[in-house]
Amino acid sequence: MKKPGLTAKVLSGLVLGALVGLLINLFAPDSFEALNTYLFVPLGQIFLSLIKMLVVPLVLFSIILGTAGLGDPAKLGRIGIKTVGYFLITTTIAIVIGLALAAVVQPGLAGDFDLSSASFETEEAPSVGETLLAMIPDNPIAALGEGNMLQIIVFAVFIGLALTALGEKTKGLVHLFEQGNDVMMYLVGIVMKFAPYGTFGLIATAVGSQGFSAMKAMGSYMLVILAALLIHAIFTYGGTIKFLAKKSPIWFFKSFAPAMSVGFSTSSSTATLPISMEVAQEKLGVPKSVSSFVQPLGATINMDGTAIMQGVATMFIAQAYGIDLSAMDMVTVVLTAVLASIGTAGVPGVGLIMLAMVLSSVGLPPEGIGLVIGIDRLLDMTRTAVNISGDAACAVYVAETEKNRDLRMENMNA
Numbered sequence: 001m002k003k004p005g006l007t008a009k010v011l012s013g014l015v016l017g018a019l020v021g022l023l024i025n026l027f028a029p030d031s032f033e034a035l036n037t038y039l040f041v042p043l044g045q046i047f048l049s050l051i052k053m054l055v056v057p058l059v060l061f062s063i064i065l066g067t068a069g070l071g072d073p074a075k076l077g078r079i080g081i082k083t084v085g086y087f088l089i090t091t092t093i094a095i096v097i098g099l100a101l102a103a104v105v106q107p108g109l110a111g112d113f114d115l116s117s118a119s120f121e122t123e124e125a126p127s128v129g130e131t132l133l134a135m136i137p138d139n140p141i142a143a144l145g146e147g148n149m150l151q152i153i154v155f156a157v158f159i160g161l162a163l164t165a166l167g168e169k170t171k172g173l174v175h176l177f178e179q180g181n182d183v184m185m186y187l188v189g190i191v192m193k194f195a196p197y198g199t200f201g202l203i204a205t206a207v208g209s210q211g212f213s214a215m216k217a218m219g220s221y222m223l224v225i226l227a228a229l230l231i232h233a234i235f236t237y238g239g240t241i242k243f244l245a246k247k248s249p250i251w252f253f254k255s256f257a258p259a260m261s262v263g264f265s266t267s268s269s270t271a272t273l274p275i276s277m278e279v280a281q282e283k284l285g286v287p288k289s290v291s292s293f294v295q296p297l298g299a300t301i302n303m304d305g306t307a308i309m310q311g312v313a314t315m316f317i318a319q320a321y322g323i324d325l326s327a328m329d330m331v332t333v334v335l336t337a338v339l340a341s342i343g344t345a346g347v348p349g350v351g352l353i354m355l356a357m358v359l360s361s362v363g364l365p366p367e368g369i370g371l372v373i374g375i376d377r378l379l380d381m382t383r384t385a386v387n388i389s390g391d392a393a394c395a396v397y398v399a400e401t402e403k404n405r406d407l408r409m410e411n412m413n414a
Contacts (some may be wrong), residue, residue, distance in 0.1 A: 006192060009109040010261040013196035017203030017265075025208050032208050040204040047198020048266060050191045054184055054274045056147055059296045060156050061181040062277065066292025067160025068174060076161075079398055082293050086240075086300040086394045088338060093236050094304040095337045098228045098311025099330055106313070110220035125277040149300045150271060161230035165217075181288075188274040192258075195275075199265040206377050218375050220277070221316050225379055226310045229386050236304075245393075245400040255283040256392050269299040278386045280395050290399045298391030303341045305383030305390075307350045309376075310337045310358050316408025317359065329362040336361040351380065 004012075021040075024032045070076045102108075115411050135150045137143040143151035163170045238249035253260075258277040266272050277295050280286040286294075314333050325333075340354040352373065356366040 007196070007258045007261065009196040010199050010258060010265075013199040014203050014261055014265060017200040018207045020022050020200075021204040021207030021209075024204075025210075036205055036208060036414050040201040040208070041166065042196050043201025044265075045187075045201075045207055047194055048268075048271060050194065050198075051188075051262075051266070051274055052271050054187055054191065054282075055270055056144055056152065057180065058184040058188070058274050058277070059149065059152055060144065061177050061184060062165070062288070062292035063153055063156035063296055064160045064177050065174075065181055067157050067291045068163040068177075068290030069162075069287075070164075070293070072248070073161060073164075075402075076157075076283065078295060079290065079402065082401070083297060083394055084301075085389075086397065087298060087341075090232075090240075090390055090394075091234055091302070091307045091338050091341050092334060094228075094232050095307040095311040095334050097232050098225070098308040099315060099333065101224050101228045101231075102312040102315030102319075105220065106315075106319055107220035107224050108316040122365050127155060136407075140200060147270075148295065151295055153300065184274070185278060188278050192275060192278075195262055199261065202265040202267075203381075208380065210375055210378055218372070221372065222375060222379065224316075225309055225312045226382060228312060229305060229382055232308060233386055233389055237389055240393045240397050244397045247396065247400070252284065252393065252396065253389075255279070256389060258283075259388060259392070260385040262268045264381045264386045267380045268386050269302075269384055269387045269391070272388055273299045276392060280392050284392060284396055286392075286399045290402065291395050294395040294398055295391045298394060299388070301341060302390055302394070303351075305353070305386035306354060307337050307341060308386075309351060309379060309383055310355050313355055313369070313372050314358055314362070314364065317364055317371060319363065320371060321368060323364060325362060332361050333358055351383070352376065 017040075024035065029220040047317075067076060070079065135154050137148070137151035137155055140151070140155045143155060233253075238326075241247050241249045241252045252293055256276075256279055259272060262275045263269065263272040269276075273296060276299075277291050280291045280295060281288055311333065317326070336358050337354065340357050352369055355369055359366050359368065
């Protein structure tokens with residue numbers, strides 16, 4: 001009898017955790033705190049800590065090798081333009097889908113909401129310009145210690161370019177980085193054996209703490225976001241795989257399912273990065289040089305799922321407050337959200353900070369976030385699964401277009 005694979009085990013842990021969390025919330029709420037403290041949280045946090053432990057060294061090694069592997073700086077620039085361009089375009093599409101669906105369904109009119117109790121303390125997010133300036137690290141060692149992904153990526157790209165320029169002189173150092181990367185990927189494989197248990201704990205905590213009543217009260221809002229995420233995943237990412245990469249969308253989603261399930265449980269694109277890179281390289285056939293550049297960058301700046309939430313939440317809050325948004329307001333929301341997806345990269349709680357910026361840009365009260373913050377944890381899980389799928393779809397698209405370009409060049413030179 002064939003043993004169940006990792007995907008089946010992780011999905012089993014996810015479903016079982018959701019059922020256990022919901023049943024405890026409904027029938028034994030008094031026992032949830034003890035179970036959460038001594039069972040669910042430890043299981044989830046141990047798993048999260050294990051994969052977070054690997055993120056910084058893996059990103060450093062992989063981007064250095066990815067940049068050095070690309071060799072030609074012109075090729076690096078071409079891939080960089082394709083990647084950033086793809087992320088900006090898909091983020092725009094995502095927020096338009098969210099706005100359009102919320103405008104049609106009107107979830108903010110589905111019930112009476114206590115606006116007096118809505119409260120949210122806003123934080124000021126850095127501007128796009130400030131983020132671009134802060135990308136260059138004053139102290140690379142400090143950036144590694146703080147886990148500042150944008151600074152680590154920039155530092156690693158410079159090292160990779162230097163290794164390419166020096167060639168044979170640094171062959172030993174390249175080999176050392178290759179060995180370091182192999183060690184990290186081996187450790188990813190070990191950590192993934194704990195994934196079903198970690199997934200169980202994380203989901204049980206999320207569902208058990210939110211409960212059915214919270215989900216029911218915000219059902220219309222949740223359904224609109226989930227529908228928008230599904231539409232974006234199928235048509236935008238599926239379309240990318242079908243028409244740009246010339247591959248099967250079913251093959252893509254089936255192969256990437258293990259990473260999506262881990263992303264769903266962790267709610268963190270960065271924390272899921274080791275697994276999503278491994279799956280992209282081994283199951284989707286993305287070359288290490290492309291995966292090592294595209295996916296870490298995507299985990300830092302690509303936030304399509306968050307953009308959808310911003311579009312829906314903006315419309316929801318406007319409807320709840322009885323405020324009509326003009327066509328120009330809609331355009332402002334799209335532009336602000338797309339720019340914010342870069343400007344707030346790496347900031348903790350980035351989704352809600354970005355949403356506060358978007359609301360302020362069209363004169364809506366940021367305190368309205370208090371209406372949706374209660375169930376944001378559950379929706380954040382789904383957003384993360386969509387975000388990392390976008391990173392992988394971009395990696396497949398870039399890899400295929402580069403492969404086709406190389407083949408054309410070889411035929412021309414033949």
